[in-house]
Amino acid sequence: xxxxEQSPQFLSIQEGENLTVYCNSSSVFSSLQWYRQExxxxxxxxxxxxxxxxxxxxxxxxxxxxxxxxDSSLHITAAQxxxxxxxxxxxxPGTYKYIFGTGTRLKVLA
Amino acid sequence: NAGVTQTPxxxxxxxxxxxxxxxxxxxxxxxxxxxxQDPGMGLKLIYYSVGAGITDKGxxxxxxxxxxxxxxxxxxxxELAAPSQTSVYFCASTRGLGNTxxxxxxxxxxxx
Numbered sequence: 001x002x003x004x005e006q007s008p009q010f011l012s013i014q015e016g017e018n019l020t021v022y023c024n025s026s027s028v029f030s031s032l033q034w035y036r037q038e039x040x041x042x043x044x045x046x047x048x049x050x051x052x053x054x055x056x057x058x059x060x061x062x063x064x065x066x067x068x069x070x071d072s073s074l075h076i077t078a079a080q081x082x083x084x085x086x087x088x089x090x091x092x093p094g095t096y097k098y099i100f101g102t103g104t105r106l107k108v109l110a
Numbered sequence: 111n112a113g114v115t116q117t118p119x120x121x122x123x124x125x126x127x128x129x130x131x132x133x134x135x136x137x138x139x140x141x142x143x144x145x146x147q148d149p150g151m152g153l154k155l156i157y158y159s160v161g162a163g164i165t166d167k168g169x170x171x172x173x174x175x176x177x178x179x180x181x182x183x184x185x186x187x188x189e190l191a192a193p194s195q196t197s198v199y200f201c202a203s204t205r206g207l208g209n210t211x212x213x214x215x216x217x218x219x220x221x222x
Binding site for chain 2: 103
């Protein structure tokens, strides 16, 4: 059973377009994190959200934690080819386990 | 600034062979994790540890074993390798929940 479902699974867009990636669960998380992974490397942390309803911005990336702390979204404005990669959400559902989402593979075409 | 170091980087195993993936971290982190990642997919938790002498199963523990005799080291043992264990394995550590998870560079394992 996958506790963290991401959608869409794949996304191919043109440079300059906007996009949103979703991370959903039926479990409550004390915090959620977003990572980006490039081919041949381990994931790298983008942001951590800890409070229900929290919104964080990182340049063109906007992250939101759902009010009930069961879901999160990542919005990218004016995507660039450098944004290409695998985006992963991760969290701990009340235990010490860090569970990762199913992943969203983004390709931004120049 | 080594961070999380895992070895080997690449390995080919024959069906039924056994091997150990080594993982060490120099950040004095209590929490350590082993994940596997199949092509194009997310990471699945195999085992984790919250401190020396304490380990627990993750989402996909079958066919694997771990030990945590020191804070620094968290080796993953594959017994009787099967083709289904062909994957990329990542070791990771963190200071605590909600903190950054640091990953090793990955170990590419092929079972033939």
